[in-house]
Amino acid sequence: MQSLVCDQPGRLELVTRPRPEDRPGHIRLKIEAIGICGTDYHIYKGQQPFLSYPRIMGHELAARAMQDSSDGRIKGGDLVAVNPYITCGECRACTTGKPNCCENIGVLGVHRDGGMCEEIVIPEANAYAAPGLQPRAAAMVEFLAIGAHGVHRAGIGSGSTALVVGAGPIGLGAALFAQIAGASVTVRDTSSERLDLARAILPDATCETVDAAGGGAFDAVFDATGNIKAMNAGLRFVAHGGAYVLLSVVKGDLLFADPEFHKRETTLFASRNALKADFEHVMDCMARGLVPIDAFGTHSTTLEAAVTDLPKWAEDRNTVVKALIHV
Incomplete structure:
Protein backbone atom coordinates (compact mmCIF):
# COMPACT_ATOMS: atom_id res chain seq x y z
CA MET A 1 0.00 0.00 0.00
CA VAL A 141 -13.36 15.44 14.78
CA GLU A 142 -10.22 14.61 16.76
CA PHE A 143 -8.68 18.07 16.94
CA LEU A 144 -12.04 19.68 17.66
CA ALA A 145 -12.64 17.12 20.42
CA ILE A 146 -9.49 18.38 22.17
CA GLY A 147 -10.99 21.87 22.42
CA ALA A 148 -14.38 20.47 23.39
CA HIS A 149 -12.74 18.46 26.18
CA GLY A 150 -11.09 21.58 27.60
CA VAL A 151 -14.38 23.47 27.53
CA HIS A 152 -16.10 20.60 29.34
CA ARG A 153 -13.43 20.63 32.04
CA ALA A 154 -13.93 24.35 32.60
CA GLY A 155 -17.63 23.83 33.24
CA ILE A 156 -18.73 26.99 31.48
CA GLY A 157 -22.27 27.57 30.29
CA SER A 158 -24.79 30.18 29.29
CA GLY A 159 -23.81 33.66 30.44
CA SER A 160 -20.14 32.77 30.97
CA THR A 161 -17.26 34.73 29.51
CA ALA A 162 -14.31 32.93 27.95
CA LEU A 163 -10.92 34.05 26.65
CA VAL A 164 -8.95 31.85 24.25
CA VAL A 165 -5.32 32.83 23.77
CA GLY A 166 -3.88 31.33 20.60
CA ALA A 167 -5.91 31.16 17.39
CA GLY A 168 -4.51 27.94 16.00
CA PRO A 169 -6.74 24.94 15.28
CA ILE A 170 -6.95 23.81 18.92
CA GLY A 171 -7.68 27.30 20.19
CA LEU A 172 -10.31 27.92 17.54
CA GLY A 173 -11.93 24.60 18.40
CA ALA A 174 -12.04 25.57 22.07
CA ALA A 175 -13.52 28.95 21.17
CA LEU A 176 -16.19 27.35 18.99
CA PHE A 177 -17.27 24.88 21.67
CA ALA A 178 -17.21 27.58 24.34
CA GLN A 179 -19.69 29.47 22.15
CA ILE A 180 -21.79 26.34 21.66
CA ALA A 181 -21.83 25.97 25.47
CA GLY A 182 -23.31 29.47 25.68
CA ALA A 183 -20.26 31.58 26.57
CA SER A 184 -19.37 34.99 25.20
CA VAL A 185 -15.95 34.42 23.61
CA THR A 186 -12.87 36.55 23.03
CA VAL A 187 -9.96 35.24 20.95
CA ARG A 188 -6.48 36.77 21.14
CA ASP A 189 -3.39 36.10 19.05
CA THR A 190 -0.23 37.89 17.98
CA SER A 191 -0.94 37.18 14.30
CA SER A 192 -3.33 39.39 12.33
CA GLU A 193 -3.60 36.61 9.72
CA ARG A 194 -4.70 34.13 12.37
CA LEU A 195 -7.27 36.58 13.69
CA ASP A 196 -8.69 37.07 10.19
CA LEU A 197 -9.18 33.31 9.99
CA ALA A 198 -10.74 33.34 13.46
CA ARG A 199 -13.27 35.98 12.38
CA ALA A 200 -14.33 33.79 9.44
CA ILE A 201 -14.89 30.82 11.75
CA LEU A 202 -16.30 32.75 14.75
CA PRO A 203 -18.17 35.82 13.45
CA ASP A 204 -19.82 36.35 16.85
CA ALA A 205 -16.56 36.32 18.82
CA THR A 206 -14.38 39.30 19.70
CA CYS A 207 -11.03 38.82 17.97
CA GLU A 208 -8.13 41.06 18.93
CA THR A 209 -4.35 41.12 18.99
CA VAL A 210 -2.59 40.32 22.23
CA ASP A 211 -0.71 43.64 22.11
CA ALA A 212 -3.93 45.63 21.71
CA ALA A 213 -5.80 43.75 24.41
CA GLY A 214 -6.49 45.82 27.50
CA GLY A 215 -6.92 42.88 29.85
CA GLY A 216 -10.28 42.03 31.34
CA ALA A 217 -11.39 39.20 33.59
CA PHE A 218 -13.00 36.04 32.22
CA ASP A 219 -14.80 33.12 33.83
CA ALA A 220 -12.56 30.76 31.87
CA VAL A 221 -9.24 31.39 30.17
CA PHE A 222 -7.91 28.80 27.71
CA ASP A 223 -4.27 28.84 26.65
CA ALA A 224 -3.58 27.27 23.25
CA THR A 225 -0.37 29.13 22.41
CA GLY A 226 2.29 26.49 22.97
CA ASN A 227 4.35 29.28 24.52
CA ILE A 228 5.45 29.05 28.15
CA LYS A 229 5.63 32.84 28.56
CA ALA A 230 2.02 33.18 27.44
CA MET A 231 0.99 30.32 29.72
CA ASN A 232 2.62 32.01 32.70
CA ALA A 233 1.02 35.35 31.83
CA GLY A 234 -2.54 34.11 31.29
CA LEU A 235 -3.50 33.95 34.96
CA ARG A 236 -3.98 37.70 35.12
CA PHE A 237 -7.00 37.43 32.81
CA VAL A 238 -8.87 34.94 35.02
CA ALA A 239 -11.79 36.39 36.96
CA HIS A 240 -12.08 35.78 40.69
CA GLY A 241 -13.58 32.32 41.06
CA GLY A 242 -12.64 31.47 37.49
CA ALA A 243 -10.84 28.63 35.74
CA TYR A 244 -7.54 28.55 33.87
CA VAL A 245 -7.34 25.71 31.31
CA LEU A 246 -4.03 24.78 29.71
CA LEU A 247 -4.58 23.15 26.33
CA SER A 248 -0.92 23.70 25.46
CA VAL A 249 1.84 21.42 26.62
CA VAL A 250 5.44 22.60 26.37
CA LYS A 251 8.76 22.07 28.06
CA GLY A 252 9.22 24.55 30.87
CA ASP A 253 7.95 25.50 34.29
CA LEU A 254 4.64 27.15 35.09
CA LEU A 255 5.44 30.17 37.22
CA PHE A 256 2.94 32.68 38.57
CA ALA A 257 2.53 34.51 41.83
CA ASP A 258 0.68 32.54 44.49
CA PRO A 259 -1.11 35.66 45.84
CA GLU A 260 -2.63 36.26 42.39
CA PHE A 261 -3.53 32.59 42.02
CA HIS A 262 -4.89 32.32 45.56
CA LYS A 263 -6.95 35.49 45.79
CA ARG A 264 -8.91 34.43 42.73
CA GLU A 265 -9.51 30.95 44.15
CA THR A 266 -8.43 29.88 40.70
CA THR A 267 -9.21 26.41 39.41
CA LEU A 268 -6.27 25.26 37.31
CA PHE A 269 -6.85 22.54 34.73
CA ALA A 270 -4.56 20.64 32.46
CA SER A 271 -6.53 19.33 29.49
CA ARG A 272 -5.09 16.39 27.60
CA ASN A 273 -6.47 14.71 24.48
CA ALA A 274 -10.20 13.87 24.58
CA LEU A 275 -12.72 11.25 25.65
CA LYS A 276 -15.23 9.28 23.59
CA ALA A 277 -17.96 11.61 24.88
CA ASP A 278 -16.06 14.58 23.42
CA PHE A 279 -15.80 12.89 20.01
CA GLU A 280 -19.52 12.18 20.12
CA HIS A 281 -20.32 15.75 21.15
CA VAL A 282 -18.31 17.10 18.21
CA MET A 283 -19.99 14.76 15.73
CA ASP A 284 -23.42 15.66 17.08
CA CYS A 285 -22.65 19.38 16.69
CA MET A 286 -21.41 18.75 13.15
CA ALA A 287 -24.61 16.90 12.30
CA ARG A 288 -26.62 19.84 13.67
CA GLY A 289 -24.74 22.31 11.46
CA LEU A 290 -23.01 24.07 14.37
Missing part, protein backbone atom coordinates in the same frame (compact mmCIF):
# COMPACT_ATOMS: atom_id res chain seq x y z
CA GLN A 2 1.07 3.61 -0.52
CA SER A 3 2.43 5.22 2.65
CA LEU A 4 3.78 8.70 3.29
CA VAL A 5 6.85 8.23 5.48
CA CYS A 6 8.91 10.80 7.33
CA ASP A 7 12.14 8.82 7.36
CA GLN A 8 14.15 11.59 9.01
CA PRO A 9 13.55 15.24 9.94
CA GLY A 10 13.00 17.31 6.83
CA ARG A 11 12.44 14.39 4.46
CA LEU A 12 9.15 12.85 3.30
CA GLU A 13 8.86 9.96 0.89
CA LEU A 14 5.94 8.12 -0.66
CA VAL A 15 6.77 4.41 -0.43
CA THR A 16 5.06 1.06 -0.82
CA ARG A 17 4.67 -0.90 2.41
CA PRO A 18 2.90 -4.18 3.24
CA ARG A 19 -0.71 -3.88 4.31
CA PRO A 20 -1.12 -4.31 8.06
CA GLU A 21 -2.03 -7.75 9.36
CA ASP A 22 -5.38 -8.53 10.97
CA ARG A 23 -5.43 -8.79 14.78
CA PRO A 24 -8.08 -10.07 17.20
CA GLY A 25 -10.30 -7.31 18.56
CA HIS A 26 -9.17 -4.95 15.80
CA ILE A 27 -10.86 -3.58 12.70
CA ARG A 28 -9.41 -2.89 9.26
CA LEU A 29 -10.04 0.59 7.90
CA LYS A 30 -9.51 2.23 4.52
CA ILE A 31 -8.23 5.76 5.08
CA GLU A 32 -10.21 8.45 3.28
CA ALA A 33 -9.02 11.73 4.79
CA ILE A 34 -6.27 12.86 7.16
CA GLY A 35 -6.01 16.18 8.99
CA ILE A 36 -2.47 17.53 9.28
CA CYS A 37 -1.78 18.51 12.89
CA GLY A 38 0.83 20.74 14.47
CA THR A 39 2.37 17.54 15.79
CA ASP A 40 2.90 16.35 12.21
CA TYR A 41 4.70 19.58 11.33
CA HIS A 42 6.85 19.17 14.44
CA ILE A 43 7.71 15.59 13.47
CA TYR A 44 8.66 16.71 9.97
CA LYS A 45 10.89 19.47 11.39
CA GLY A 46 12.50 17.21 14.01
CA GLN A 47 10.91 19.02 16.95
CA GLN A 48 8.90 16.18 18.47
CA PRO A 49 10.60 14.57 21.49
CA PHE A 50 10.49 10.83 22.21
CA LEU A 51 9.86 9.93 18.58
CA SER A 52 11.76 7.47 16.45
CA TYR A 53 12.15 7.64 12.68
CA PRO A 54 11.05 6.49 10.18
CA ARG A 55 7.43 7.29 11.05
CA ILE A 56 4.12 7.24 9.18
CA MET A 57 2.42 10.31 10.62
CA GLY A 58 -1.28 11.08 10.83
CA HIS A 59 -3.68 10.81 13.75
CA GLU A 60 -6.65 12.97 12.61
CA LEU A 61 -8.35 10.29 10.58
CA ALA A 62 -11.55 9.57 8.69
CA ALA A 63 -11.82 6.05 7.35
CA ARG A 64 -14.19 3.51 5.85
CA ALA A 65 -14.67 0.20 7.68
CA MET A 66 -13.58 -2.73 5.52
CA GLN A 67 -15.35 -5.28 7.75
CA ASP A 68 -17.99 -5.50 10.45
CA SER A 69 -16.89 -4.98 14.03
CA SER A 70 -17.28 -8.05 16.25
CA ASP A 71 -20.00 -6.34 18.32
CA GLY A 72 -21.99 -5.26 15.25
CA ARG A 73 -21.61 -1.60 16.18
CA ILE A 74 -19.85 -0.84 12.90
CA LYS A 75 -20.72 -2.39 9.54
CA GLY A 76 -18.43 -2.77 6.57
CA GLY A 77 -18.65 0.41 4.49
CA ASP A 78 -19.46 2.68 7.44
CA LEU A 79 -17.54 5.94 7.73
CA VAL A 80 -15.76 6.24 11.05
CA ALA A 81 -13.79 8.86 12.95
CA VAL A 82 -10.71 7.43 14.62
CA ASN A 83 -9.74 7.96 18.23
CA PRO A 84 -5.93 7.76 17.87
CA TYR A 85 -5.14 7.29 21.57
CA ILE A 86 -4.31 3.61 22.06
CA THR A 87 -4.57 2.90 25.78
CA CYS A 88 -3.51 0.07 28.08
CA GLY A 89 -6.89 -0.36 29.81
CA GLU A 90 -5.15 -1.31 33.05
CA CYS A 91 -3.60 1.78 34.64
CA ARG A 92 -5.32 3.97 37.24
CA ALA A 93 -6.42 6.51 34.64
CA CYS A 94 -7.92 3.88 32.35
CA THR A 95 -9.78 2.12 35.15
CA THR A 96 -11.26 5.37 36.50
CA GLY A 97 -12.72 6.60 33.21
CA LYS A 98 -9.82 8.81 32.13
CA PRO A 99 -8.17 6.91 29.27
CA ASN A 100 -7.22 10.21 27.62
CA CYS A 101 -4.37 10.41 30.14
CA CYS A 102 -3.45 6.72 30.18
CA GLU A 103 -0.06 6.14 31.80
CA ASN A 104 1.01 3.98 28.85
CA ILE A 105 -0.72 5.81 26.01
CA GLY A 106 0.42 5.23 22.45
CA VAL A 107 -0.77 7.79 19.90
CA LEU A 108 -1.13 6.79 16.26
CA GLY A 109 1.29 8.70 14.10
CA VAL A 110 3.48 9.61 17.06
CA HIS A 111 4.41 6.62 19.23
CA ARG A 112 3.47 4.17 16.47
CA ASP A 113 2.73 4.41 12.76
CA GLY A 114 -0.38 6.38 11.91
CA GLY A 115 -2.79 6.94 9.06
CA MET A 116 -0.94 8.70 6.22
CA CYS A 117 -1.39 5.54 4.20
CA GLU A 118 -4.13 3.52 2.53
CA GLU A 119 -5.13 1.11 5.33
CA ILE A 120 -4.75 0.72 9.07
CA VAL A 121 -5.81 -1.87 11.63
CA ILE A 122 -6.82 -0.44 15.02
CA PRO A 123 -8.67 -1.63 18.14
CA GLU A 124 -12.40 -1.75 17.45
CA ALA A 125 -13.09 0.50 20.43
CA ASN A 126 -11.11 3.30 18.78
CA ALA A 127 -13.40 3.51 15.74
CA TYR A 128 -16.52 5.68 16.14
CA ALA A 129 -19.30 5.52 13.57
CA ALA A 130 -19.81 8.90 11.88
CA PRO A 131 -23.23 8.64 10.17
CA GLY A 132 -24.22 11.61 8.08
CA LEU A 133 -20.74 13.13 7.94
CA GLN A 134 -18.44 13.53 4.96
CA PRO A 135 -14.85 12.29 5.24
CA ARG A 136 -13.42 15.82 5.44
CA ALA A 137 -15.64 16.51 8.46
CA ALA A 138 -14.87 13.20 10.15
CA ALA A 139 -11.14 13.93 9.79
CA MET A 140 -11.63 17.10 11.84
CA VAL A 291 -19.47 23.54 13.08
CA PRO A 292 -18.32 25.66 10.08
CA ILE A 293 -16.47 22.80 8.44
CA ASP A 294 -15.61 24.69 5.24
CA ALA A 295 -14.11 27.59 7.20
CA PHE A 296 -11.90 25.23 9.21
CA GLY A 297 -10.73 23.27 6.14
CA THR A 298 -8.54 25.88 4.50
CA HIS A 299 -6.19 23.63 2.48
CA SER A 300 -6.26 20.19 0.88
CA THR A 301 -3.97 17.85 -1.01
CA THR A 302 -3.46 14.21 -1.99
CA LEU A 303 -1.17 11.61 -0.47
CA GLU A 304 1.19 11.99 -3.41
CA ALA A 305 1.24 15.80 -3.41
CA ALA A 306 1.65 15.97 0.37
CA VAL A 307 5.35 15.19 -0.15
CA THR A 308 5.76 18.79 -1.29
CA ASP A 309 2.69 20.45 0.23
CA LEU A 310 3.26 19.48 3.87
CA PRO A 311 6.76 21.04 4.04
CA LYS A 312 5.39 24.21 2.45
CA TRP A 313 2.54 24.48 4.96
CA ALA A 314 4.95 23.80 7.83
CA GLU A 315 6.53 27.17 7.03
CA ASP A 316 3.21 29.01 6.57
CA ARG A 317 1.18 28.22 9.68
CA ASN A 318 -0.40 31.68 9.89
CA THR A 319 -2.60 31.10 6.82
CA VAL A 320 -3.43 27.43 7.44
CA VAL A 321 -6.14 26.40 9.88
CA LYS A 322 -6.63 22.78 8.86
CA ALA A 323 -5.00 21.13 5.85
CA LEU A 324 -6.43 17.78 4.79
CA ILE A 325 -4.94 14.92 2.82
CA HIS A 326 -7.51 13.02 0.74
CA VAL A 327 -6.61 9.42 -0.04
